[in-house]
Amino acid sequence: MSAHHGLSSPGAIAEKGELDVETIRRDFPILSQRVRHKPLVYLDNAATTQKPRAVIDALLRYYETENSNIHRGVHYLSEVATEKYEKARERVRGFLHAESTSEIVFVRGATEGINLVAQTYGRANLSAGDEVLISAMEHHSNIVPWQMICDEKNARLRVAPIGESGELDFGAFEQLLSPRTKLVAITHVSNALGTINPIRQIVQAAHRLHVPVLVDGAQSAPHLPVDVQSLDCDFFTFSGHKVYGPTGIGILYGKAALLDDMPPYQGGGDMISSVTFEKTIYNKLPYKFEAGTPNIAGAIGLGAAIDYVQAIGLQRIAAHEDHLLAHATAALEAIAGIRIIGTAKRKAGVLSFVFGEIHPHDVGTILDQEGIAIRTGHHCAQPVMQRYGIPATARASFGLYNTIAEVDALAAGVGLVREVFA
Amino acid sequence: MSDLRELYQEIILEHSKAPRNFRQPEAANQSAEGYNPLCGDHFTVYLEMDGDCIRDIGFQGSGCAISKASASMMTQSVKGKTKAEAERLFHQFRDLVAGHSHANSDSGEATQLGKLEIFAGVSKFPTRTKCATLAWHTLQAAIERKQKAVSTE
Numbered sequence: 001m002s003a004h005h006g007l008s009s010p011g012a013i014a015e016k017g018e019l020d021v022e023t024i025r026r027d028f029p030i031l032s033q034r035v036r037h038k039p040l041v042y043l044d045n046a047a048t049t050q051k052p053r054a055v056i057d058a059l060l061r062y063y064e065t066e067n068s069n070i071h072r073g074v075h076y077l078s079e080v081a082t083e084k085y086e087k088a089r090e091r092v093r094g095f096l097h098a099e100s101t102s103e104i105v106f107v108r109g110a111t112e113g114i115n116l117v118a119q120t121y122g123r124a125n126l127s128a129g130d131e132v133l134i135s136a137m138e139h140h141s142n143i144v145p146w147q148m149i150c151d152e153k154n155a156r157l158r159v160a161p162i163g164e165s166g167e168l169d170f171g172a173f174e175q176l177l178s179p180r181t182k183l184v185a186i187t188h189v190s191n192a193l194g195t196i197n198p199i200r201q202i203v204q205a206a207h208r209l210h211v212p213v214l215v216d217g218a219q220s221a222p223h224l225p226v227d228v229q230s231l232d233c234d235f236f237t238f239s240g241h242k243v244y245g246p247t248g249i250g251i252l253y254g255k256a257a258l259l260d261d262m263p264p265y266q267g268g269g270d271m272i273s274s275v276t277f278e279k280t281i282y283n284k285l286p287y288k289f290e291a292g293t294p295n296i297a298g299a300i301g302l303g304a305a306i307d308y309v310q311a312i313g314l315q316r317i318a319a320h321e322d323h324l325l326a327h328a329t330a331a332l333e334a335i336a337g338i339r340i341i342g343t344a345k346r347k348a349g350v351l352s353f354v355f356g357e358i359h360p361h362d363v364g365t366i367l368d369q370e371g372i373a374i375r376t377g378h379h380c381a382q383p384v385m386q387r388y389g390i391p392a393t394a395r396a397s398f399g400l401y402n403t404i405a406e407v408d409a410l411a412a413g414v415g416l417v418r419e420v421f422a
Numbered sequence: 423m424s425d426l427r428e429l430y431q432e433i434i435l436e437h438s439k440a441p442r443n444f445r446q447p448e449a450a451n452q453s454a455e456g457y458n459p460l461c462g463d464h465f466t467v468y469l470e471m472d473g474d475c476i477r478d479i480g481f482q483g484s485g486c487a488i489s490k491a492s493a494s495m496m497t498q499s500v501k502g503k504t505k506a507e508a509e510r511l512f513h514q515f516r517d518l519v520a521g522h523s524h525a526n527s528d529s530g531e532a533t534q535l536g537k538l539e540i541f542a543g544v545s546k547f548p549t550r551t552k553c554a555t556l557a558w559h560t561l562q563a564a565i566e567r568k569q570k571a572v573s574t575e
Binding site for chain 2: 385
């Protein structure tokens with residue numbers, strides 16, 4: 001693979017399935033701007049991704065020509081909006097390779113997806129002495145909802161440890177599984193370390209004890225092809241804005257049999273089939289979990305984002321990002337004083353590092369002056385920071401539109417950090 | 423680069439690498455903890471109070487260059503001062519890093535900031551003002567004997 005593919009000949013058709021990044025970049029209006037008098041180098045994709053024109057246009061089109069409430073009106077616009085909303089659900093089903101659209105619930109994001117399961121499945125199934133098993137690399141959003149429901153039910157939150165490289169200690173994980181375990185909740189890809197977890201293996205181990213598994217896919221959906229049936233996970237959740245879609249929309253996938261047995265999450269309109277003051281009958285799946293007017297525009301925008309990434313192909317995106325990650329890892333490792341946090345064999349999209357005694361915040365400020373956007377801090381994963389005995393890291397995270405030249409700009413920026421702190 | 427040099431002045435870098443009063447004074451009789459949950463900066467400020475007077479001050483903890491240098495220089499500035507004088511300096515410092523003109527803060531009087539004026543560059547970096555003021559908020563909590571850790575958020 002050429003180190004500068006797509007850069008020297010803009011618009012050229014890339015060879016052998018490689019991404020034509022320059023053409024892709026033109027689809028993202030925000031990327032052409034300059035910040036702090038420098039070309040924007042956006043390497044904070046694990047926080048949120050930029051939006052292609054197709055997504056922005058879908059939102060605009062919806063509000064300009066299709067806006068209406070769904071599942072209610074008999075009028076034309078309501079029909080159009082309902083159809084578009086449900087088509088978006090079908091696109092998500094295809095994206096996750098789920099069996100049925102009744103298993104695809106629109107939520108606000110991965111955080112709400114996890115909270116929904118904690119407050120419904122968790123509340124219905126956890127009793128005193130039961131356990132929920134998570135890992136030491138979880139984002140706060142896959143820790144706190146479980147702490148809340150465990151506190152309420154006198155259940156116990158157990159944490160499977162990770163090794164120095166940031167890989168799950170699978171043996172320890174298996175040992176923590178027991179008849180007391182009522183649910184495993186684990187991230188597919190760590191937002192702070194980049195580690196890809198062996199979900200299929202985890203699911204197999206849990207299912208041997210009939211324990212369902214929730215997968216936090218916030219960081220995997222943008223980077224890896226996901227097949228929930230092949231993974232055989234019981235729940236999978238992700239956020240639209242991290243897969244080039246709008247904010248405020250996300251997905252909870254759940255196996256129909258589990259969703260059917262779960263109590264509703266919130267009460268309101270659209271989640272019922274009939275209401276009297278004596279008795280309410282809940283709507284069928286997935287509407288039982290979608291109380292109130294949803295983020296219709298967001299769902300349609302997410303559908304457009306999925307169309308966009310599928311037209312490019314997740315395999316090709318993954319290959320491109322792997323190439324960027326490998327190049328970035330080599331470039332930063334060559335700089336004296338850089339320590340990469342998270343060195344798992346299988347990683348996706350994320351490069352976390354610390355730089356000698358220089359605080360990540362200072363690294364971030366200096367890179368920002370060069371137009372380079374990275375994230376600094378604990379990445380909402382304070383237990384991960386504690387595991388490595390550091391307060392924070394600097395994190396570069398990659399998306400389908402990033403280039404090798406941008407990775408080189410990052411490395412040059414880190415060189416400048418050293419100059420300032422020399 | 424010029425804004426950066428204004429932020430990361432030699433004196434600031436020097437204090438961040440070799441902070442002054444980076445210790446717990448033996449006779450400390452008041453202290454408080456402060457942290458910035460967004461970046462993990464975390465300091466404890468120790469005071470040896472003699473009535474209203476800060477007889478000795480020290481700090482410990484970890485943070486970025488700006489927060490550490492600010493803590494270090496703060497300890498130098500308020501040692502020997504009264505509570506009221508320290509409070510006044512804090513207000514002037516807060517205005518300085520927020521980019522508010524000094525005239526607004528103290529009815530047009532000149533400030534007593536002295537060396538602390540070099541933190542003026544922080545005002546061009548709004549995301550970093552909390553780094554500069556963390557130690558000061560912690561000092562205030564120590565003076566007021568606050569039990570609960572102060573947070574920038």
